[in-house]
Amino acid sequence: RFSGTFIGSPDSTSSPAAATSPPAVSAATVPTVPTIPVVPTVVGVPNTLAEGVLNPNEVKPPASGTRKARVLYDYEAADSTELALLADEMITVYSLPGMDPDWLIGERGNQKGKVPVTYLELLS
Numbered sequence: 417r418f419s420g421t422f423i424g425s426p427d428s429t430s431s432p433a434a435a436t437s438p439p440a441v442s443a444a445t446v447p448t449v450p451t452i453p454v455v456p457t458v459v460g461v462p463n464t465l466a467e468g469v470l471n472p473n474e475v476k477p478p479a480s481g482t483r484k485a486r487v488l489y490d491y492e493a494a495d496s497t498e499l500a501l502l503a504d505e506m507i508t509v510y511s512l513p514g515m516d517p518d519w520l521i522g523e524r525g526n527q528k529g530k531v532p533v534t535y536l537e538l539l540s
Contacts (some may be wrong), residue, residue, distance in 0.1 A: 482510045485522070485536040499529030509536065 484506055491501035499522045501507070509520040509531065522531035 482508050484539045485509045485520075486539060487535060488537055489535050491532065491535050493529060497530055499524065499527060499531050501531060501535060507531070507536075509538070 485508075487501045487503055487505045487507060489501075490503050491498075493500040499507075501522070505524070508523045511517075511520055515521075518533055519530045520533055520536070521528060522536075
């Protein structure tokens, strides 16, 4: 037997917690909205760029819009889509439609890849 006082009616068929809890919502009552993945497509830009994968060999520089940039700091490429940089070197950079604004495509000779804008001083 419990020592102490009993609160509530011994005739009660439901516990106070069950009486005050909100009704359960079943998953069937919540409407679901189907989602369709959207992959932006830009004419002249390979689909691999829209999917977040950049193959530097497939990217062509725009007819206009390339700029020279001086590299401010050394940068080690994280993967084959990026271009490793050495401080004080000069590279050609350009942007592509739909590309993250914090990155540019950089070219040095026949090498090309993504480079972070914060590591560059853009020149005219």
